Amino acid sequence: MVSQDYKSMLNGKSVIREMSAWATKRGAEIGYENVFDYSLGNPSVAVPQEFTDKMIELLQTKSPMELHGYSQSQGIPAVRAKLAEYLNKTYGMNYTAEHIFMTTGAAGAVAHATRAVTKPGDEVITFAPYFPEYQQYINRTGAVLKVVAADTERFQINFEELEKTINEKTAAILINTPNNPSGIVYSTETLEKLAALLHAKQEEYGHVIFIISDEPYREIVFDGVDAPYVSKLYDNTLSCYSYSKSLSLPGERIGYVAANPKCTDAELISVICSQISRGIGHNCPPSIIQIAVAEVLGLTADLGVYETNMKLIYDELVKLGFTCVKPGGTFYIFPKALEEDSVAFCQKALKYDLVLVPGDSFGCPGFFRMAYCIETEKVERSLAALRKFVEAEYKA
Amino acid sequence: MVSQDYKSMLNGKSVIREMSAWATKRGAEIGYENVFDYSLGNPSVAVPQEFTDKMIELLQTKSPMELHGYSQSQGIPAVRAKLAEYLNKTYGMNYTAEHIFMTTGAAGAVAHATRAVTKPGDEVITFAPYFPEYQQYINRTGAVLKVVAADTERFQINFEELEKTINEKTAAILINTPNNPSGIVYSTETLEKLAALLHAKQEEYGHVIFIISDEPYREIVFDGVDAPYVSKLYDNTLSCYSYSKSLSLPGERIGYVAANPKCTDAELISVICSQISRGIGHNCPPSIIQIAVAEVLGLTADLGVYETNMKLIYDELVKLGFTCVKPGGTFYIFPKALEEDSVAFCQKALKYDLVLVPGDSFGCPGFFRMAYCIETEKVERSLAALRKFVEAEYKA
Numbered sequence: 001m002v003s004q005d006y007k008s009m010l011n012g013k014s015v016i017r018e019m020s021a022w023a024t025k026r027g028a029e030i031g032y033e034n035v036f037d038y039s040l041g042n043p044s045v046a047v048p049q050e051f052t053d054k055m056i057e058l059l060q061t062k063s064p065m066e067l068h069g070y071s072q073s074q075g076i077p078a079v080r081a082k083l084a085e086y087l088n089k090t091y092g093m094n095y096t097a098e099h100i101f102m103t104t105g106a107a108g109a110v111a112h113a114t115r116a117v118t119k120p121g122d123e124v125i126t127f128a129p130y131f132p133e134y135q136q137y138i139n140r141t142g143a144v145l146k147v148v149a150a151d152t153e154r155f156q157i158n159f160e161e162l163e164k165t166i167n168e169k170t171a172a173i174l175i176n177t178p179n180n181p182s183g184i185v186y187s188t189e190t191l192e193k194l195a196a197l198l199h200a201k202q203e204e205y206g207h208v209i210f211i212i213s214d215e216p217y218r219e220i221v222f223d224g225v226d227a228p229y230v231s232k233l234y235d236n237t238l239s240c241y242s243y244s245k246s247l248s249l250p251g252e253r254i255g256y257v258a259a260n261p262k263c264t265d266a267e268l269i270s271v272i273c274s275q276i277s278r279g280i281g282h283n284c285p286p287s288i289i290q291i292a293v294a295e296v297l298g299l300t301a302d303l304g305v306y307e308t309n310m311k312l313i314y315d316e317l318v319k320l321g322f323t324c325v326k327p328g329g330t331f332y333i334f335p336k337a338l339e340e341d342s343v344a345f346c347q348k349a350l351k352y353d354l355v356l357v358p359g360d361s362f363g364c365p366g367f368f369r370m371a372y373c374i375e376t377e378k379v380e381r382s383l384a385a386l387r388k389f390v391e392a393e394y395k396a
Numbered sequence: 397m398v399s400q401d402y403k404s405m406l407n408g409k410s411v412i413r414e415m416s417a418w419a420t421k422r423g424a425e426i427g428y429e430n431v432f433d434y435s436l437g438n439p440s441v442a443v444p445q446e447f448t449d450k451m452i453e454l455l456q457t458k459s460p461m462e463l464h465g466y467s468q469s470q471g472i473p474a475v476r477a478k479l480a481e482y483l484n485k486t487y488g489m490n491y492t493a494e495h496i497f498m499t500t501g502a503a504g505a506v507a508h509a510t511r512a513v514t515k516p517g518d519e520v521i522t523f524a525p526y527f528p529e530y531q532q533y534i535n536r537t538g539a540v541l542k543v544v545a546a547d548t549e550r551f552q553i554n555f556e557e558l559e560k561t562i563n564e565k566t567a568a569i570l571i572n573t574p575n576n577p578s579g580i581v582y583s584t585e586t587l588e589k590l591a592a593l594l595h596a597k598q599e600e601y602g603h604v605i606f607i608i609s610d611e612p613y614r615e616i617v618f619d620g621v622d623a624p625y626v627s628k629l630y631d632n633t634l635s636c637y638s639y640s641k642s643l644s645l646p647g648e649r650i651g652y653v654a655a656n657p658k659c660t661d662a663e664l665i666s667v668i669c670s671q672i673s674r675g676i677g678h679n680c681p682p683s684i685i686q687i688a689v690a691e692v693l694g695l696t697a698d699l700g701v702y703e704t705n706m707k708l709i710y711d712e713l714v715k716l717g718f719t720c721v722k723p724g725g726t727f728y729i730f731p732k733a734l735e736e737d738s739v740a741f742c743q744k745a746l747k748y749d750l751v752l753v754p755g756d757s758f759g760c761p762g763f764f765r766m767a768y769c770i771e772t773e774k775v776e777r778s779l780a781a782l783r784k785f786v787e788a789e790y791k792a
Contacts, residue, residue, distance in 0.1 A: 001567070001603055002661040002668055003512055009671040010664075046460040056455050064442040070646045104500065104678060111677030116399055133674060140675025171397070207397055250466045251683025265398040268406075272398055275405040278529060279536025281507030282500060286682040287647025 014132065015361045016040065019346070023355045030353070036382035037355045038370040041180060041331065043248040045301045045373075051247060054295045058288060067291065071284040073274040075102025075256070079294040086297040087258060091229040094261045101273040104253035104285045106216040109240035111137045112273045112282075113257050114172065117210045117238070118143040122171035124212070127157055128363035129334060131180050131214075143171065150364045155182035155325050155334070156190045159197065166201055172210040173198065178217040178227065181362045181369035182334040183310070183327025185221060188228045195234040208236055208264045216242040216255070217330040219300050222307045225328035235262035238269065243293050245331075248301040254289045306331040309372040309379045316383045320390045331373040334359065338394045342368050352389040354382065410528065411757045412436065415742070419751045426749070432778035433751045434766040437576060437727065439644040441697045441769075447643060450691045454684060463687065467680040469670040471498025471652070475690040482693040483654060487625040490657045497669040500649035500681050502612040502638035507533045508669045508678075509634040509653050510568065513606045514539040518567035520608070523553055524759035525730060527576050527610075539567065546760045551578035551721050551730065552586045555593065562597055568606040569594065574613040574623065577758045577765040578730040579706070579723025581617060584624045591630040604632055604660045612638040612651070613726040615696050618703045621724035631658040634665065639689050641727075644697040650685045702727040705768040705775045712779045716786045727769040730755065734790045738764050748785040750778065 016039055023037035058067055074080065077097055084095035103109040114124060120142030126134055128150040138145040148165050151158040173194070177186035186194075198209050213230040218241065221227040231237035242255035259269035277283055284290075310327050317324045317335050324335035337345035342358040346368055349356050359367030372379060412435055419433035454463055470476065473493055480491035499505040510520060516538030522530055524546040534541040544561050547554040569590070573582035582590075594605050609626040614637065617623040627633035638651035655665035673679055680686075706723050713720045713731050720731035733741035738754040742764055745752050755763030768775060 001513065001515075002664055003515060003672075005515065006512065006668045006671045007664065009674075010667060042466055047464055052455050052460065056452050059448050059452050059455075064448065064644070068443055068645045068647045070438055107677035107679050109677070111675070116402065117397065119397075119399060119401065136674040137677060248460070249464045251464045251680070253679060253682055268398050268403065271406060272402045275402045276399075278405075278532040279507070280676040280678065281503035281505070281533060282676065282678060283503050283649060284647070286649055286685055288685075289682055 016132070016357050019355050019357050022350065026353060033378070035353050035355065036378065036385055037374065038372060039355045039357055041371045041373060043245055043250060043301065043373055044375065045248055045303065045305055047248045048296070048299055048301055050299055051249075051292060051296050055288070055292050058292060058295075062291075067288055069287065071102070071287045071290060073277050073284050074270050075100060075284060076287060076290050079290045082294045082297060083256060083258075090298070091232055093229075093231065095258055096261070098267055098270055099259045099261055101257040101270040102285050102290055103255045103257060104282065105244055105250075105255045106214055106240050106242035107133065107137065108253070108282065108285075109242065109255050109257045110134070110174070110212060110214050111141070112276050113212045113238040113240055114138055114143060114174075115141045115276045116269055116272045117212070118171040121169070123167070123169040124172045124174050125162065125165055125170055126174040127162075129155070129179070129181050129359060129367065130363055131176060132361050134174060138174065147363050152364070152367075155179065155184040156186060157194060159193060162197070166197075168205045170201070170205075170209055172212050174212045174214065175230065176214040177230065178221060178329030180217065180330055181332045181359070182325065183330045183332045184325060185225050185227045185328035188226060188233070191228055191230060191233045198234065198236075210263070211237045212240060213237055214240045216245050219246040220303050220306055220331065221329040222310065222327065227329065231258070231260045235260050236264055238263070246300045246303070247293065247296070249289075252286065252289045254285050254293055305376060306373065308376055309374070312376070312379050312383065313370060313372055316386060320387065331371060333370050333372065334364075334367050335370075337366055337368050338390065340366055342366050348393050349389055352385045354385050354389055412528070412753050415751050415753050418746065422749060429774070431749050431751065432774065432781055433770065434768060435751045435753055437767045437769060439641055439646060439697065439769055440771065441644055441699065441701055443644045444692070444695055444697055446695055447645075447688060447692050451684070451688050454688060454691075458687075463684050465683065467498070467683045467686060469673050469680050470666050471496065471680060472683060472686050475686045478690045478693060479652060479654075486694070487628060489625075489627065491654055492657070494663055494666060495655045495657055497653040497666040498681050498686055499651045499653060500678065501640055501646075501651045502610055502636050503529065503533065504649070504678065504681075505636035505638065505651050505653045506530070506570070506608060506610050507537070508672050509608045509636055510534055510539060510570075511537045511672045512665055512668045513608075513634070514567040517565070519563070519565040520568045520570050521558065521561055521566055522570040523558075525551070525575070525577050525755060525763065526759055527572060528757050530570060534570065541570075543759050548760070548763075551575065551580040552582060553590060555589060558593070562593075564601045566597070566601075566605055568608050570608045570610065571626065572610040573626065574617060574725030576613065576726055577728045577755070578721065579726045579728045580721060581621050581623045581724035584622060584629070587624055587626060587629045594630065594632075606659070607633040608636060609633055610636045612641050615642040616699050616702055616727065617725040618706065618723065623725065627654070627656045631656050632660055634659070642696045642699070643689065643692070645685075648682065648685045650681050650689055701772060702769065704772055705770070708772070708775050708779065709766060709768055712782060716783065727767060729766050729768065730760075730763050731766075733762055733764050734786065736762055738762050744789050745785055748781045750781050750785055
């Protein structure tokens with residue numbers, strides 16, 4: 001019989017996907033260029049030409065046996081060594097290849113890291129607003145995701161609520177900075193306060209508490225914003241990365257877990273991840289993509305467009321009277337809706353072909369997300385629709 | 397704390413890997429060309445130039461957003477449609493895109509297919525000799541792998557033992573034809589007998605029993621051997637495929653699950669697999685590789701070398717007095733050792749720089765595996781070592 005457990009998941013439709021499907025359908029009616037589709041976090045800028053050139057060069061010059069051969073399940077040793085060196089140079093760390101585990105994107109990284117440092121029944125804490133797929137990544141390991149209510153003033157960490165939630169069963173804290181959906185970057189102050197609390201709690205409970213740090217937006221940080229490297233501020237950190245956003249390669253499924261060399265059992269994390277892989281048939285990310293990204297470390301797609309888009313939208317939102325924390329990075333913004341029911345708010349916006357996602361999915365009702373990874377020209381045109389929407393529905 | 401469960405797996409070293417490590421170490425001493433390394437099932441022929449050319453063409457001509465964009469978690473719709481059409485043409489099936497789920501190789505396919513049709517506590521039956529990683533692929537889902545003792549005369553199915561093992565908890569039968577490690581192809585007679593038994597048992601137990609058919613060696617079949625398409629003979633079949641061997645792309649992790657359109661809940665298997673993916677962070681196989689394999693369907697690497705190697709080895713083994721079932725495909729042969737203790741036998745062979753793997757790992761002690769995916773020239777040189785080994789150790 002087919003699994004009733006997984007079958008039951010088919011009913012839980014993703015609101016983000018539903019909004020995106022609406023945009024596609026509406027696009028077929030009026031032309032997609034006229035739908036202001038802020039639903040999906042899909043990079044809107046192309047991979048850099050250097051990456052494409054490197055891929056072609058590899059295909060033309062490298063032995064196919066080497067290029068397409070089995071990688072160790074931890075990842076290709078030379079790739080892991082290059083990556084360790086790059087991270088050391090960039091963030092002042094001391095990784096070696098043995099601290100790196102190559103994954104299929106940040107999703108694979110978070111799912112592996114969680115299995116590596118929890119057992120069934122353990123609790124993993126995250127902070128609203130949060131990426132909804134965390135429910136799957138965490139709960140499917142047998143651990144239990146606990147969500148701390150948002151600090152809606154600044155979208156930093158609500159420490160009062162965290163202190164109520166953390167307990168002896170807490171095995172890990174899952175953070176995401178720069179953050180989807182708020183666009184906020186956790187400050188050094190926030191991370192130091194978190195580190196201090198976790199040190200105290202480790203002492204109190206007599207066991208380690210890991211930070212699983214989901215960092216696919218690490219390079220998308222706006223002018224003047226301080227974006228600390230989380231692992232630098234707390235030793236028991238597993239950094240989870242993806243090249244999906246920085247290189248605009250979401251389909252190629254390439255990322256890694258980097259275990260802080262000073263974390264508990266640092267030398268075991270990567271090999272334990274490779275054991276986890278055996279049970280899910282993951283084995284290793286695609287070898288040619290591993291090799292290619294290691295050849296272009298530090299390179300990013302032209303990410304400047306996201307800041308341009310953010311400024312246009314933020315200024316207009318403020319002008320229209322929205323309460324909105326200014327994003328420090330990513331390609332998301334998370335304003336407060338103009339009525340309490342953000343689902344109703346987003347439904348009304350559809351009349352103006354504005355596709356917004358209610359904050360409820362992110363554990364933060366009353367707000368809404370705009371994913372502004374779209375053409376700047378379209379952002380500009382969308383502002384008139386936004387004005388019309390607000391004036392007609394809320395100022396009439 | 398790091399997972400003690402996964403940590404404990406680190407002690408269970410793979411004998412295949414240990415033998416391979418011995419070969420590498422010995423190679424450093426005497427030159428790897430002088431080590432007759434039959435340990436690993438790693439393709440020895442290159443990917444066809446047509447595949448490389450197609451990859452370069454895609455990189456040069458296709459929009460990077462399309463080439464590297466997010467794929468649906470079931471796989472890229474156009475790729476799945478092409479694949480369905482290819483399978484229909486080749487095997488006389490009636491697949492549509494909705495029956496196909498793209499995976500990271502056959503490992504991912506078997507792991508997903510098992511989760512899709514079992515619940516924790518269900519039993520999955522396989523037949524010795526079998527690929528040792530099945531223990532992980534099955535048991536890590538919460539289902540329980542049951543192994544039926546080998547038919548050591550022919551390496552077809554030992555039906556007498558199967559009848560003793562099958563019971564109401566049996567949810568699926570996991571088969572692998574052409575078989576690693578025996579090299580045997582299940583005959584139409586074997587598969588029809590299996591299908592008849594499963595039909596009777598489905599009736600008796602009042603629930604469906606799936607065949608999970610692991611078929612990475614489907615195209616490596618030797619002259620004159622009949623290799624039936626399993627799904628054609630039993631409707632409740634999930635075919636698990638990988639391009640690792642047929643295209644020599646083991647590192648690129650690309651394969652699929654194809655659910656027989658007549659199987660129970662046929663239209664649900666692929667979408668259920670995509671839900672399973674969410675919990676393990678798999679998401680989808682690399683998009684450029686999905687697109688590229690769909691452009692070269694039916695193409696294979698130059699697989700003829702494996703048959704050449706098989707004949708050389710088989711003839712020599714027979715001449716030396718080994719009992720050995722002649723392989724019908726793959727790049728493996730599984731002869732009976734010349735003493736009861738096949739571990740001791742393989743240890744002695746190392747003195748002659750012959751790296752063989754004892755059958756114990758495959759659930760079939762007393763036999764040994766040779767993976768002859770190596771250069772034919774090396775196979776030829778290895779025969780003298782084989783003669784010397786047998787004469788010195790067993791005929792002196």
